[in-house]
Amino acid sequence: MASSSQKQGSSKYVTLISSDGFEFVLLREAACVSKAIKKMLAGSFLETARGDRCHFEEINGIVLEKVAEYLCYNHKNRNREDVPDMDIPPELCLELLMAADYLDT
Amino acid sequence: MNPPNPPNGMPPPAAPPQRPARQIRGPQSALTDFLASQGINANQIRQDADARRAAARASMQTAGGDDDAPSPDAEPETAPARKETKAQAAKRKKEEEKAIAKIKASKQFQRRRKQYGSDDDMTDEDEAARAVFEESMAPLPGQMENCEVCEKRFSVTAYSRAGPDGGLLCPKCSKDLDKEEGSAKKKRKLAAGRQRRQLQSNLLDGIYPGAKDLMTLCIETLAKNVQNANSLGDLSDELVDKIAAILSKKRLMTPETLYLFLRPGSDTVTVYDAAKLSSDDFIRIFQIVPTVKHIRLRNAIQFKNKVMDHLLGTTVKLQTLSLHGANLIDDERWNQFLTEKGSHLQALKVYHTDGHFGDEQLEMVAKHCPNLRRLKVCHNQKVTEAGVRHIAKMGNLTHLSLELYKQLTDMEGEMSCLEIIDTIGGGLRTLSLATIHDLSDALLEIIHESCQNLSKLRLTDNSSFTDNGFAKLFTGWLNPPLVYLDLHKCRHIDAAEPRENPNNIGLGSAGFETLMAHSGATLKHLNVHSCRHISREAFEHVFAENKTYPEMQEIDISFCQSVNDFVVGCIFRSCPNLKTLKVFGNFGVKEARVPKGKILIGVPNALGMQIEGTAEDEGRVI
Incomplete structure (x- = not known):
């Protein structure tokens, strides 16, 4: 119940933290494009208690940066139909794919 | 300023003032002659202009506390230089503002902004509108202008192009520019076409725009x-x-x-x-x-x-062997494979083998594959009713799918199918019989009696099942509600009297209503494509306001003539989790609004589906 009351006053932003300590602050609404992050923030998990900070021990900074970029890109284009595809560097492709699978985006 | 005030700009012609006729005149220019013949008189013009100026001066003095009040004397000098009075300037400014406001409000401008700018550069709106305005104020056709690039003088035509900085170009320079841009423009056009097709292709794949x-x-x-x-x-x-x-x-x-x-x-x-x-x-x-x-291999010709x-x-x-298109394996090899490796086989799927894999192989399957659970023979031209009878001996089958192209002879074929269902129907969880043109209601009856564990049923391409037969099948059927149902192309065909259906052949209103009453609660996929005898009332009744089908994900109601915008709306209302609705060939569907996150395929107009609302966020589907 603490989490739900906290949610009322929770900030508009959340922080994603990579395994090597990089932090990415982005809009809660954008981050919730990822169903996994949405669930992390919705339930009474540690993430909510720690002030909306999500640690990803398996995702490094480089990949998480791209993930954050994607979340913003998706949020920005949420109401558009003809959206140019986001560029994904081929060398990051596989790692990013695994992250995407994990985050359910 | 380009549009000048013609009266003031006109130099007083050297014509004599109005003097009573004294027949002595100096040399007269052709222009003066012409103007005189038109009743235009320089003196008159000058007088008019003076009067106007005086009026303007008077109005300015009465206006008094104007913004540039400190230099009221300077005004009369500058005004004629700019060829307009203060009042005119104010008027012009007002008109300009009006025009800009009009441009801002115009649809074309909005579209243009949507294309180029995103919502963060809201501030340049004024600037953008002014740019459009100035574009429209460019020299009119027929005037002379200096080319922006080569500075040569040329006469403006309707085809003159604007240069990179907004000025006009002479024909030679525009030609050069055309050449430069030509290929790029063409490419852009091609890309736009490709993009549109890609969008449609994605929709068909279930990827939301x-x-x-x-x-x-x-x-x-x-x-x-x-x-x-x-x-x-x-x-x-x-x-x-x-x-x-x-x-x-x-x-x-x-x-x-x-x-x-x-x-x-x-x-x-x-x-x-x-x-x-x-x-x-x-x-x-x-x-x-x-x-x-x-192992699953498609197009495995080699x-x-x-x-x-x-x-x-x-x-x-191997436990699973699924081969598609492998028509270079001869009967001997199939037999050998089934005899030697058949005992482990749990699933055998053979697609598109043309004249190979026939009755003999099915007999071997029945004999040597005791653990077989799934059997699928698709697009096969060799298997006959003799082979079909062997399937009845495969007691462990839970999934059966047949799509045979060698037409089963009427009685024999039907008997063999009835025999299968009668003996192994009880254990079947999925049953798929495609292209069974001549099987009759007897099959529906036996399915009703024998099958009680089905979750997926497909009976397609038939023109002898009757509406009554379907209604009986789904009324009081002990089978739990189905998850997947495909009854496409169960309809009456008569080229001579296409509209008549005296014997109620095909899935009709009664059959459709009973099937939805039986399976609606769990149904995820429903295909009644071409079941053209279902009435609009039946659709409206099934998808009425008080009915919901929470599991439904995909519906195909293409070529059901009675479907219209209202029915489509009802379906979207009754199926909250619907992802795709197909309405090919339903010309009653004209401008159905599609809730966000759902896909409507096959709308018979070039616009395609029109999305409504922005509320739901779970739009992405793949």
């Missing part, structure tokens, strides 16, 4: 760069399967890329498009992945005797 999800983006990038990949690392089987599917769709599954999917120790090999693989590549599958248990011989020589114990 808008930003793709990250996984799709990654897989597509991977497909583009697949030749640079050495291995897929430790991706999950599910992901590997998705990648394999997309590579195949793009026809990129070559002997080289096949290696990415042969992972030693794995028990599944799936190649969705094996058309580019040779027999040796198939043999290599068994060499690299000897642990393989489930999976021929040589490969079968190799497979028979290995210790591979």
Whole structure:
């Protein structure tokens, strides 16, 4: 119940933290494009208690940066139909794919 | 300023003032003659102008506390220089503002802004509107202008092009510019067409328009760069399967890329498009992945005797064999395979083998594959009712799918099908009988009696089942509600009297209502494509306001003539989790509004589906 009351006053932003300590602050609404992050923030998990900070021990900074970029890109284009595809560097492709699978985006 | 005040700008012609006739005149220019003949008189003009100026001066003095009050004397001098009075300037300014406001409000301008700017540069709106205004104020056709690039003087025509800085270009310079831009413009046009087709293609694949999800983006990038990949690392089987599917769709599954999917120790090999693989590549599958248990190969034309011989020589114990297009395996090899490796086989799917794999092989299956659970024979031209009868002996079957193209002779064929259902129907969980043109209501009756464990039922392409037969099948059927139902093309055909259906043949209103009453609660996929006898009232009744079908994901009601905008709206209302609705050939569907996140395919107009609302966020579908 603490989490739900906290949610009322929770900030508009959340922080994603990579395994090597990089932090990415982005809009809660954008981050919730990822169903996994949405669930992390919705339930009474540690993430909510720690002030909306999500640690990803398996995702490094480089990949998480791209993930954050994607979340913003998706949020920005949420109401558009003809959206140019986001560029994904081929060398990051596989790692990013695994992250995407994990985050359910 | 270009549009000047003509009266003031006119130099007083050298004509004599109005003097009573004295027949002496100096030399007169042609222009003066012409003006005189038109009743235009320089003196008159001057007087008019003076009067106007005086009036303006007077009005300014009464206005008094104007913004440039300190220099009221300067005004009369500057005004004529700018060829307009203060009042005129104010008027012009007002008109300009009006025009700009009009431009801002115009649809074209809004569209243009949507195209170029996003919502963060809201401030330049004024500037953009002014740019449009000034564009429209460019010199009119017929005037002279200096070319922006070569500075030569030329006369403006309606075809004069604007240069890079907004000025006009002379014909020669525009030609050069055309040449430069020509190819780029063409390319842009082509790209736009491609984009539109891509959008439609995505819709058909169930990808919602808008930003793709990250996984799709990654897989597509991977497909583009697949030749640079050495291995897929430790991706999950599910992901590997998705990648394999997309590579195949793009026809990129070559002997080289096949290696990415042969992972030693794995028990599944799936190649969705094996058309580019040779027999040796198939043999290599068994060499690299000897642990393989489930093998699925589509377009496996080169999976021929040589490969079968190799497979028979290995210790591979296949549980699933799914071969598509392997019509170069002769009967002898099939028999040998079934005798030697049949005991492990749990699923056998044979598609598109033309004149191969017939009655004899089905007999071998019945004899040597005691553990067989799934049998699928699709697009086969060899199996006859004799072979079908053997299926009745396969007691462990839970999934049966037949699509036979050799027409079963009326009575015999029907009897053999009834026999199957009668003996093994009780254990079946999925039953699929496609292209059964002549089977009658007797089949529906026996399904009603024998089958009580079905979750998927497909009976398609038939023109003898009656509406009554369907109604009976779904009334009081002990089978639990179905999840997947496909009854497409169950309808009456008569080329002479296409509108008449005296015997109520095909799935009609009664059948449709009973089936939805029986299975509506769990149904996920429903296909009643071409069941044209279902009435609009039946649709409206089934998808009435008080009914919901929470599980429904996909409906195909193409070519059901009675479907219209209202029915489509009712369906969207009653099926909250619907993802795709197909309405090909339903000309009553004209401007149905599609809730966000749902896909409507086959709207018979060029606009395609129109999305309504922005509330729901779970739009992405793949």
